[in-house]
Amino acid sequence: MPELPEVEVIRRELEPLLKGKVFAEPALHMPSTIGHPNPDLFTASLPGRIIKNINRTGKYLMIKLDRGILTVHLRMTGNLLYVENSAFEKRFLRVSLPFIDCSALHYLDMRRFGRLWLTETEAELKEMVLKRIGPDILNDLCLEDFLELLSRRQRGRIKALLLDQGFAAGLGNIYTDECLYRSGIDPNRRVQDLKESEAEKLYQSILGVLDDGIKYGGTTFRDYRNARGALGDFQNRLAVYGRKDELCHCGAFIAKTKVAGRGTYYCPRCQK
Numbered sequence: 001m002p003e004l005p006e007v008e009v010i011r012r013e014l015e016p017l018l019k020g021k022v023f024a025e026p027a028l029h030m031p032s033t034i035g036h037p038n039p040d041l042f043t044a045s046l047p048g049r050i051i052k053n054i055n056r057t058g059k060y061l062m063i064k065l066d067r068g069i070l071t072v073h074l075r076m077t078g079n080l081l082y083v084e085n086s087a088f089e090k091r092f093l094r095v096s097l098p099f100i101d102c103s104a105l106h107y108l109d110m111r112r113f114g115r116l117w118l119t120e121t122e123a124e125l126k127e128m129v130l131k132r133i134g135p136d137i138l139n140d141l142c143l144e145d146f147l148e149l150l151s152r153r154q155r156g157r158i159k160a161l162l163l164d165q166g167f168a169a170g171l172g173n174i175y176t177d178e179c180l181y182r183s184g185i186d187p188n189r190r191v192q193d194l195k196e197s198e199a200e201k202l203y204q205s206i207l208g209v210l211d212d213g214i215k216y217g218g219t220t221f222r223d224y225r226n227a228r229g230a231l232g233d234f235q236n237r238l239a240v241y242g243r244k245d246e247l248c249h250c251g252a253f254i255a256k257t258k259v260a261g262r263g264t265y266y267c268p269r270c271q272k
């Protein structure tokens, strides 16, 4: 499942390619991909709109237009693929967004959970799409705010809190395990038991791990591809995720358990 770094890699690749592009008429191969009661309105409204820039909050990609905002969430297996020639066809193509210059942005999705929304204003975007989404954990949360939010959410386990997109947006199962490993915190720890020094280290670890994930092009396990169809490389640099029974640098074996209903990897010696 794409997390913040994978979506950010796509954002950085797409922005220079798409800036100034003018939409032609979209083709909805699976209309339920559009997060509106009336997908025909999406098809009718998009042509002629111009791409200004691309932003991101958590795992949501917001393509700002001269009028309105086109938002994409890839969910489990979604991909956005830029192609020079819109005649290009591929399996799992759900929505095709051609431009008037014959290039196109394709939305592909094996498992069909991803969504696209067209909203006219920031207020509508907030109401319709981002209602329960917290601040972006990489760009919109300083250490002070992070500690403040943490102090208000003392109940429960730290891993569950980090996965909660209403607390802060961007982390999923893979990067959460990596962040907790880098900060030396057991994923089962209760939030209320974290010392301030641990919370600070966690914050710095989150920024560091996400930056590394972006730097290495994201993590590819099954379906993730960047906007040019290439694989990420961070899967080869993961310290704990997916490495059960392999050796940690400390000499202990990495363990797997279940926290917050999710498979969780950690080092029993390094993480307290």
Ligand SMILES: [Zn+2]
Pocket: 248, 249, 250, 251, 252, 267, 268, 269, 270, 271
């Ligand atoms: Zn270790």
